[in-house]
Amino acid sequence: MPTGAIAPARLVPQSLATKPMFNSPGLSLALQTSMEGQGEVARTGANYDSSTVGGRRSRDEEHESRSGSENMDGTASGDDVDVANNLPRKKRYHRHTPQQIQELETLFKDCPHPDEKQRLELSRRLCLETRQVKFWFQNRRTQMKTQMERHENSLLRQDNDMLRAENMSMRDAMRNPMCTNCGGPAIIGEISLGEQHLRIENARLRDELDRVCTLAGKFLGRPISSLAVSMNPPLRNSSLELGVGNNGFGGLTGISSTLPLVPSDFGLGILNHLPVVPPKGPINFTPIDTSLERSMYLELALSAMDELVKMAQTDEPLWIRSLEGGTQILNLEEYFRTFTPCIGMKPNGFITEASRETGMAIINSLALVETLMDSNKWTEMFPCIISRTSTTDVVSSGMGGSRDGALQLMHAELQVLSPLVPVREVNFLRFCKQHSEGVWAVVDVSIDALRETSSGGPTFSRCRRLPSGCVVQDMPNGYSKVTWVEHSEYDESVVHQLYRQLVSAGMGFGAQRWVATLQRQCECLAIVMSSSVPNPDQTAITPGGRRSMLKLAQRMTNNFCAGVCASTLHKWNKLNTGNMDEDVRVMTRKSVDDPGEPPGIVVSAATSVWLPVSPQRLFDFLRDEHLRSEWDILSNGGPMQEMARIAKGQDHGNCVSLLRASAMNPKQSSMLILQETCIDPSGSLVVYAPVDIPAMQVVMNGGDSAYVALLPSGFSIVPDGPAAQRVSGSLLTVAFQILVNSLPTAKLTVESVETVNNLISCTVQKIKAALHCES
Numbered sequence: 001m002p003t004g005a006i007a008p009a010r011l012v013p014q015s016l017a018t019k020p021m022f023n024s025p026g027l028s029l030a031l032q033t034s035m036e037g038q039g040e041v042a043r044t045g046a047n048y049d050s051s052t053v054g055g056r057r058s059r060d061e062e063h064e065s066r067s068g069s070e071n072m073d074g075t076a077s078g079d080d081v082d083v084a085n086n087l088p089r090k091k092r093y094h095r096h097t098p099q100q101i102q103e104l105e106t107l108f109k110d111c112p113h114p115d116e117k118q119r120l121e122l123s124r125r126l127c128l129e130t131r132q133v134k135f136w137f138q139n140r141r142t143q144m145k146t147q148m149e150r151h152e153n154s155l156l157r158q159d160n161d162m163l164r165a166e167n168m169s170m171r172d173a174m175r176n177p178m179c180t181n182c183g184g185p186a187i188i189g190e191i192s193l194g195e196q197h198l199r200i201e202n203a204r205l206r207d208e209l210d211r212v213c214t215l216a217g218k219f220l221g222r223p224i225s226s227l228a229v230s231m232n233p234p235l236r237n238s239s240l241e242l243g244v245g246n247n248g249f250g251g252l253t254g255i256s257s258t259l260p261l262v263p264s265d266f267g268l269g270i271l272n273h274l275p276v277v278p279p280k281g282p283i284n285f286t287p288i289d290t291s292l293e294r295s296m297y298l299e300l301a302l303s304a305m306d307e308l309v310k311m312a313q314t315d316e317p318l319w320i321r322s323l324e325g326g327t328q329i330l331n332l333e334e335y336f337r338t339f340t341p342c343i344g345m346k347p348n349g350f351i352t353e354a355s356r357e358t359g360m361a362i363i364n365s366l367a368l369v370e371t372l373m374d375s376n377k378w379t380e381m382f383p384c385i386i387s388r389t390s391t392t393d394v395v396s397s398g399m400g401g402s403r404d405g406a407l408q409l410m411h412a413e414l415q416v417l418s419p420l421v422p423v424r425e426v427n428f429l430r431f432c433k434q435h436s437e438g439v440w441a442v443v444d445v446s447i448d449a450l451r452e453t454s455s456g457g458p459t460f461s462r463c464r465r466l467p468s469g470c471v472v473q474d475m476p477n478g479y480s481k482v483t484w485v486e487h488s489e490y491d492e493s494v495v496h497q498l499y500r501q502l503v504s505a506g507m508g509f510g511a512q513r514w515v516a517t518l519q520r521q522c523e524c525l526a527i528v529m530s531s532s533v534p535n536p537d538q539t540a541i542t543p544g545g546r547r548s549m550l551k552l553a554q555r556m557t558n559n560f561c562a563g564v565c566a567s568t569l570h571k572w573n574k575l576n577t578g579n580m581d582e583d584v585r586v587m588t589r590k591s592v593d594d595p596g597e598p599p600g601i602v603v604s605a606a607t608s609v610w611l612p613v614s615p616q617r618l619f620d621f622l623r624d625e626h627l628r629s630e631w632d633i634l635s636n637g638g639p640m641q642e643m644a645r646i647a648k649g650q651d652h653g654n655c656v657s658l659l660r661a662s663a664m665n666p667k668q669s670s671m672l673i674l675q676e677t678c679i680d681p682s683g684s685l686v687v688y689a690p691v692d693i694p695a696m697q698v699v700m701n702g703g704d705s706a707y708v709a710l711l712p713s714g715f716s717i718v719p720d721g722p723a724a725q726r727v728s729g730s731l732l733t734v735a736f737q738i739l740v741n742s743l744p745t746a747k748l749t750v751e752s753v754e755t756v757n758n759l760i761s762c763t764v765q766k767i768k769a770a771l772h773c774e775s
Helices: 025-038 040-049 096-108 116-126 132-176 188-220 226-231 238-246 250-256 292-315 331-339 365-373 375-381 449-453 495-506 511-529 543-565 615-623 625-630 693-700 750-770
Strands: 071-073 093-095 320-321 328-331 351-361 386-396 407-414 424-436 439-446 463-465 468-474 480-491 573-575 585-591 600-610 641-647 655-660 671-680 685-692 713-719 729-742
Touching: 071 615, 093 439, 093 693, 096 116, 096 132, 096 615, 116 132, 116 573, 132 188, 188 292, 238 585, 292 386, 292 424, 292 439, 292 468, 292 480, 328 351, 328 439, 351 495, 351 511, 351 655, 365 424, 365 439, 365 468, 375 511, 386 543, 424 463, 439 463, 480 511, 495 600, 495 729, 511 543, 511 600, 511 671, 543 600, 543 655, 543 671, 543 713, 543 729, 585 750, 600 750, 615 671, 615 685, 615 713, 615 750, 625 655, 625 750, 685 693, 693 750, 729 750
Parallel strands: none
Antiparallel strands: 071 093, 320 328, 351 480, 386 407, 407 424, 424 439, 439 468, 463 480, 468 480, 573 585, 585 600, 600 729, 641 655, 655 671, 671 685, 685 713, 713 729
């Protein structure tokens, strides 16, 4: 029997009797796909007797797969006969009691797919067989899907009926024109202009209808004819419309429930999983409240996803490898021959930055997708790249409890750790789609062009994010193959000359940095969560102490990055003083209520310089506790001792350390240095902060680290050019955060600013002298 056919003896539920289960090729294909993958219907297929012609099921199973409110008596069978009269005994049916139906409906609302344990418990509590419970849930999901499809058709019919009525009224007006001056019949020559306007409006409405039907067809997986839809009479609104009318798609309600590659019995997720989230933080956006704007977002997301997948899978001639370093360079001529820019033409004065990188990461595809779709997890995974991010609106949170089909508006501030490179603020759509089993794709695309169209005016942005993102494929042993594509257009004039080559080559915001950071962070999580990793610490630290110490180091590094790049995460005020070096940026803020910082006025000073030293040599020098006295005033003129160390990766440079200075100065004998170092192919980082010994003892014993006050300082190191060119030096960023006055009511003085400026200049000079590169 073909897939989806119904055995002759099977009873059809009352709610489905008026409509076949597979009433359209698209729906039939969606159900067959689900049956072949992981759907409940596919598993039911095992109940057919393959030796029987037509695949007829056994009658004992057939009588239990009836509707949710009606079942046969479990003692009856179609083969039972009355021995006395030698006649077949009639099947006896009984309906579920109202209490049984209420219990089943209550569980169905919370869990449309109960597991075997839940079904067993429910059957025991309701005095039903487990198969009766199983088939009741199957049929209930089928009922709900049929109702959803009817509702989708109702919405499309209502839209088309409205357009058809407007079209008819326009035709009537054209057939019987009236003169606006005298009220009598108009002469043909008098309505030529009005007729032309009506024809233009009619054509516009037709184009809009065709575009919406085409967009709906992409989601439904089958073509939808606007003429065929308009011929159907509109259905009367039902109570179901109240439940799904606010699912986040507005007028396109029917599109969201049948995204391709979603199991057919996705349950009632659409009722509860598509909230419209209000904007977070100080960013002001206009909420999405029109179906036209939503359809524009959906169309842009689909186009961006198609472009991302093609760019991730296509090699030459779209991507060309350089002869020296093997990096992948985008062939712009081939790109414009292959793709039509989905966000409009490049603004004047902007340049293109494009890169692609492939790597293996210790994370499965589902975990990585969940990280990318959650703004908080996304920031924690890429702390040195993302200074701030938020989800401003949710168009769809996914289908069937998964992230497949999730579409949301986001705002992000992307950074390079240098005061010479401004933070990139981007407003973009993020769309997630599952392409096959274990293969996902997440794409970002800027919405500046759409907002300019909807608002009627230009938008001012220094960066546009063309379709960018990653394609993730599950690999054995918990790994994933990640192909990352970054494609942006930005204003190069705002970038300092020292960093222009680095940024244009993709080493600042490009795919190489995203993949390298992802690999390092995943390796760190795997090591921290593994219980078999030996503890190399010189002092005993409890597992809880390790977690608290790592959490404190994470806060320290995040605050350091925010102080370097002037993120809006902290309310920094930039200072302009005449006696400061032009490449040194000084900012100040007041710390009053934060328990993780000392109260008073905090000054942050940062600068970037070029050094004729390799990045690896510079990193090894700065993290060596024995050479600390050559540049650090906190060392008291002598070497430091490593008291504890927590590894965060296989590379010895990825770790969190606790250092103690020499006890030459009695005033600093109660001070420790918390330090975090990390390195990957995109660059390295050394961040440290002085902390009190009593506070660190609490942390090392597993106490709360949120109340440990610290102000971080440190260094960021990147190569001075791409690997394709021979790296001749490093770009070093030096940053300090200092408490200049502990009184909240105090004011910043010129002497305090000069002290910070002298400190940062003196540190740079000491590093140059120690590495013999004063000139």
